[in-house]
Amino acid sequence: MSPDPAEAQETAEGRGSAKERSSAEGREQGRRLSPARVLDVDPLLDDPKTRIVVCCGSGGVGKTTTAAALGLRAAERGRKVVVLTIDPARRLAQSMGIDSLDNVPRRVKGTEDQGEASGGDAAEGGGGRRAGGELHAMMLDMKRTFDEVVEAHADPERAAAILANPFYQSLSAGFAGTQEYMAMEKLGQLRAKDEWDLIVVDTPPSRSALDFLDAPKRLGSFLDGRLIRLLTAPAKLGGRAGMAFLNVGMSMMTGTLGKLLGGQLLKDVQTFVAAMDTTFGGFRTRADATYKLLQAPGTAFLVVAAPERDALREAAYFVERLAAEEMPLVGLVLNRVHGSDAGRLSAERALAAAENLEDPRIVDQGGGKAGLRNSPESYGSSRSPASETSDASETATDATASEEGSPADTERPVDRLTAGLLRLHADRMQLLAREQRTCDRFTARHPEVAVVEVPALPGDVHDLTGLRDIGTRLAAGATERTDATERREPT
Amino acid sequence: MSRLQVVSGKGGTGKTTVAAALALALATEGKRTLLVEVEGRQGIAQLFETEALPYEERKIAVAPGGGEVYALAIDPELALLDYLQMFYKLGGAGRALKKLGAIDFATTVAPGIRDVLLTGKACEAVRRKDKKGRFAYDYVVMDAPPTGRITRFLNVNDEVAGLAKIGPIHNQAQAVMRVLKSPETAVHLVTLLEEMPVQETADGIAELRAARLPVGRVIVNMVRPQVLDAADLELVGTVKRSSVAQALSAAGLGGARRGGNAEKLVDPLLRQAAEYAERYALEQEQRGALGELGLPLGELPLLAEGMDLAGLYELATELRKQGLS
Structure with missing residues (x-):
């Protein structure tokens, strides 16, 4: 946790963009997943020009946790942060004090403000905690947000009519798409308030997770569409010359809609649309503004994924969509990456050794050479033959020594346990290999995307300590690679 | 065994995989099942390693013992046009509607219409019979939206029936609700032995029960083998x-x-x-929490080699062994 000052300097200048690392460095032994570019989150969070961080990704990859951890870290590094979460797990929400739905940001208690005003040098290590930071958080209440928009754009009488309309009530209570519109609306509101210098937003768990990008546009095209004009003033349209063909379509349409929806629902919709008419302009302007805000230089998109096939496929899709929409992607956060400090012992060798312990006859073959199959793909296999040979004589003596005491009894609890440890390790190494393959596929497809890996935790995170830990791991992802290499180097 | 099997679960728990394995398991021994996708993610095609599914029922796998699995990715827009044509012979009006943005409105913006179409199509497949009066499919398995949205998704017809108090949409919504709230339907929830998915499962079950939707079982997915006792x-x-x-x-x-x-x-x-x-301790704790739900539990192992087509057949066999299909 003490980054090389020169390096920190360099990244501070690079403003959160990835630093190129020589691929040979660190890749050989320690780190398993080896993206071409490494994402360094601290410079990104520290940069005053970063105003919005959007965390997107498929469900179940830890988006909300990542957003909360980034927010906490930024706050403890001196920024005034608000985290907008959409659907946090209950205990996480409770720990941040945002489990009550009042749709306004609340200050999160228990964030550490060390008062170390002097520590404000970007090049300084030591956790980088700085004074003056604040963490606020809120959970989106989409109905309330929708109501607020209506109230802001319509006079009280009209607003009351809209809020009482049955069609509006269903629409705002959260049918497909409403959550996305309202998440973006809330983001726009928070940004407009300018009370915070960093907004971290978690995106809704949508069908297709980029619905929140489409939402403003879709709303806009709908509101500009002919359907709205039809619903609001069919007579006006019908009276225009040169629209005869359309006219036929129109009357058929109104008839069809009436037939389909039932007269009363159509009336509800028409009343709603008529009442909303004056507010639509505002809606549309806001939707456009939010979309532009997302494309602006102060916004940073982080795609969150886990090293699993589906999650990374979705991540690749996100990366492509963001590029197509000209949204500023800064990198991929890869959560729950597994590692091993015994990475040089391959799964195959561990299994063979476990079998040796469970079936003692093989042990007699000295050095355990029997069954020591080294897959060429396994980690560290390249160096094992040499160390194995140099170690062999020693092994033989040790083995003999241990056999004197209790001649190879499989029921010996320590042997049983050790065999279990080795099987556990083999499972771990197979998991690593699978994660590696999955990630390689992503990296091959998107070598331009900077990646930061967050090591897996055994349990869930539901307090600030846990979030702080995740934050540390997020930041360490960029520096750990060299440490890990040292730690895992044999000799 | 309910003929409509709805599979939901928190994101990342593998509900698409479980739904596909269930469709395979139910098709075993000469049965025919339809696997339905409603979220436009093409997860089924990826799982079965085929090209993207069109809006068309198409055979994608053969089950052990000669059964067949068909798959359908329901596209709400096409389902709406389909529906207009089927019931009102409104093919032309459908195109006019599309031009006006009404179809887009109906399937993306208008409350619930999208979900009505999706559940409606699935229920239609459940009820469909061939010329001889036999059911077209023995079972329909739906890869449904995640736990957080499942109750609203399935219950939307109730709401729509309330909004449109008369007319064809009202009738259609009620007909769908009759299937969904009957023993013909079972809603299964997929979870992992982790705190958040288990919590969400418990919440989801409470919501389903409150809406009087039939809860089937909880399927614990990706269970790791016990290495150390x-x-x-x-x-x-x-x-x-x-x-x-x-x-x-x-x-x-x-x-x-x-x-x-x-x-x-x-x-x-x-x-x-x-x-x-x-x-291990956390998993035991979650097992305990799942036990308190008072529902039958199923377990599927974590496949060491990752998910592929062979793994899917393995899971289907496992489901049959546990009597889940």
């Missing part, structure tokens, strides 16, 4: 490092002396065991 775990805390080093050495992994290769493995391996122990 309770006795082992107890020993992990007390065992002498040197004994483990000696055992590793005896197994052929190098020297047990300080600095020897076997000795250097001891700490990392014991650390991994401690992580395992922590996770």
Whole structure:
């Protein structure tokens, strides 16, 4: 946790963009997943020009946790942060004090403000905690947000009519798409308030997770569409010359809609649309503004994924969509990456050794050479033959020594346990290999995307300590690679 | 066995995989099942390693014993046009509607219409009969939206029936609700042995029950094999490092002396065991929580090789073994 000052300097200048690392460095032994570019989150969070961080990704990859951890870290590094979460797990929400739905940001208690005003040098290590930071958080209440928009754009009488309309009530209570519109609306509101210098937003768990990008546009095209004009003033349209063909379509349409929806629902919709008419302009302007805000230089998109096939496929899709929409992607956060400090012992060798312990006859073959199959793909296999040979004589003596005491009894609890440890390790190494393959596929497809890996935790995170830990791991992802290499180097 | 099997679960728990395995399992021994996708993610096509599914029922797999699995990715827009044509012979009006943006409105903006179309199409497949009066499909398995949205998704017809108090949409919504709230339907929830998915499962069940939707079972997915048992775990805390080093050495992994290769493995391996122990304890806790739900539980193993088509057949066999299909 003490980054090389020169390096920190360099990244501070690079403003959160990835630093190129020589691929040979660190890749050989320690780190398993080896993206071409490494994402360094601290410079990104520290940069005053970063105003919005959007965390997107498929469900179940830890988006909300990542957003909360980034927010906490930024706050403890001196920024005034608000985290907008959409659907946090209950205990996480409770720990941040945002489990009550009042749709306004609340200050999160228990964030550490060390008062170390002097520590404000970007090049300084030591956790980088700085004074003056604040963490606020809120959970989106989409109905309330929708109501607020209506109230802001319509006079009280009209607003009351809209809020009482049955069609509006269903629409705002959260049918497909409403959550996305309202998440973006809330983001726009928070940004407009300018009370915070960093907004971290978690995106809704949508069908297709980029619905929140489409939402403003879709709303806009709908509101500009002919359907709205039809619903609001069919007579006006019908009276225009040169629209005869359309006219036929129109009357058929109104008839069809009436037939389909039932007269009363159509009336509800028409009343709603008529009442909303004056507010639509505002809606549309806001939707456009939010979309532009997302494309602006102060916004940073982080795609969150886990090293699993589906999650990374979705991540690749996100990366492509963001590029197509000209949204500023800064990198991929890869959560729950597994590692091993015994990475040089391959799964195959561990299994063979476990079998040796469970079936003692093989042990007699000295050095355990029997069954020591080294897959060429396994980690560290390249160096094992040499160390194995140099170690062999020693092994033989040790083995003999241990056999004197209790001649190879499989029921010996320590042997049983050790065999279990080795099987556990083999499972771990197979998991690593699978994660590696999955990630390689992503990296091959998107070598331009900077990646930061967050090591897996055994349990869930539901307090600030846990979030702080995740934050540390997020930041360490960029520096750990060299440490890990040292730690895992044999000799 | 309910003929409409709805599979939901928190994101990342593998509900698409479980739905597909269930469709395969139910098709075993000459049955015919339809696997329905409603979220436009093309997860089924990816799982079965075929090209993207069109809006068309198409055979995608053969089950052991000669059964067939068909798949359908329901596209709400096409479902709406389909519906207009089927009931009102409104093909032309459908195009006019599309031009006006009404179809887009109906399937993306208008409350619930999208969900009505999706559930409506699935229920139509459940009720469909061939010329001889037999059901077109023995079972319909739906890869449904995640737990957080499942109740609203399935219950939307109730709401729509309330909004449109008369007319064809009202009738259609009610007909769908009759299927969804009957024993013909079972809603299964997929979970992992982790806190958040289990919590969400418990919340989801409470919501489904409150809406009087028939809850089927909880399927625990990706269950890791037990590598160390309770006795082992107890020993992990007390065992002498040197004994483990000696055992590793005896197994052929190098020297047990300080600095020897076997000795250097001891700490990392014991650390991994401690992580395992922590996770094991958390998993036991979650098992306990699931036990309190009062629902039948099924378990599917974590496949060491990752998910592929062969793995899907393996899971289907496992489902049959556990009597889940």
